[in-house]
Amino acid sequence: MIRLLFTLLCSAFLIAACQTGETPEENQTGGDQEEQNNQEETDEGSEEETGQEEESSETDEGNSEEETGSEEGQEEENEGDSTEESSEPSEEELLSLIAQFDGIQDELDNMVDFDSMEGQVGYPFYSITTKEEFAEEFSGFVDKEVVLEHWDRLLEEGGGKLYLIPSDGVPKFHEENGYNIEELEDGKYQLTSEHTTELSGQYEYNVTFYQASSGDWKIGALDIVYQNGE
Numbered sequence: 001m002i003r004l005l006f007t008l009l010c011s012a013f014l015i016a017a018c019q020t021g022e023t024p025e026e027n028q029t030g031g032d033q034e035e036q037n038n039q040e041e042t043d044e045g046s047e048e049e050t051g052q053e054e055e056s057s058e059t060d061e062g063n064s065e066e067e068t069g070s071e072e073g074q075e076e077e078n079e080g081d082s083t084e085e086s087s088e089p090s091e092e093e094l095l096s097l098i099a100q101f102d103g104i105q106d107e108l109d110n111m112v113d114f115d116s117m118e119g120q121v122g123y124p125f126y127s128i129t130t131k132e133e134f135a136e137e138f139s140g141f142v143d144k145e146v147v148l149e150h151w152d153r154l155l156e157e158g159g160g161k162l163y164l165i166p167s168d169g170v171p172k173f174h175e176e177n178g179y180n181i182e183e184l185e186d187g188k189y190q191l192t193s194e195h196t197t198e199l200s201g202q203y204e205y206n207v208t209f210y211q212a213s214s215g216d217w218k219i220g221a222l223d224i225v226y227q228n229g230e
Contacts, residue, residue: 089217091181094191094209097219100141102172104151107137112164122156122163129162131155142219150222171200171224173207187211188220202227 112123128134134155135144150170156163173179179193189209196202208221 087211087215088183089189089209089211093217094181094189094207095175097141097209097217098173098191098207100138101146101219101222102170104138104147105169105172108164111137118163121158122165125162125164129160130157131162134162140216140218143221146219146222150224168199171195171197171203171205173205184208200226 111128112125114123116124118124125134128137131148131152132144134151135147138144138147154165154167154169156165173193174195174197177193177195179191181189181191183189187210191205191207191209193205194202195205204223204225204227206221206223206225207219209217210220212218
């Protein structure tokens with residue numbers, strides 16, 4: 001009986017000892033696992049922060065590039081606006097344009113065959129075959145519509161050729177008669193002069209100038225008003 005009790009006590013003692021020995025290992029294992037989980041969460045948090053920082057950095061760089069591009073575009077636009085701004089023409093420049101228009105009559109010597117009168121039509125041009133081509137020859141300083149308005153009655157198309165009709169020609173500007181130049185509201189300029197000649201009688205000579213997209217000044221209109229109503 002005593003031996004049985006002793007055996008039971010020893011067994012109980014061994015069981016208690018085993019349980020006491022396993023608990024620290026389990027606790028240690030649980031603690032290690034918890035620390036590992038915490039470390040992984042910390043690492044994930046760091047990666048998220050790093051990703052956010054990189055994304056923020058890329059966003060800042062993108063915004064910076066867009067702002068830089070916007071500023072450069074604005075500067076180019078301002079430069080373009082500055083280039084497109086109208087410049088005031090000199091008086092000599094405007095008078096030179098009128099002189100070139102009056103000089104069309106003199107240019108005919110190199111364009112027309114005055115030694116070959118064909119029937120009742122007129123003198124044939126060497127190479128120009130249409131009125132449009134004729135006006136294009138002078139489009140560098142005067143609108144084609146202005147040339148056709150004043151030269152149409154002096155030109156004749158026919159048989160694939162262009163002819164010059166013998167006539168008095170277009171009245172010219174005479175600087176010695178005086179003139180007045182004024183700026184119009186739309187940025188254009190107008191020259192006005194009154195003339196009296198034996199050939200054309202008394203007339204008012206009005207020329208309007210404008211600045212083309214190229215920056216050059218051109219004749220945009222020519223109105224010749226005769227005092228006798230012609």
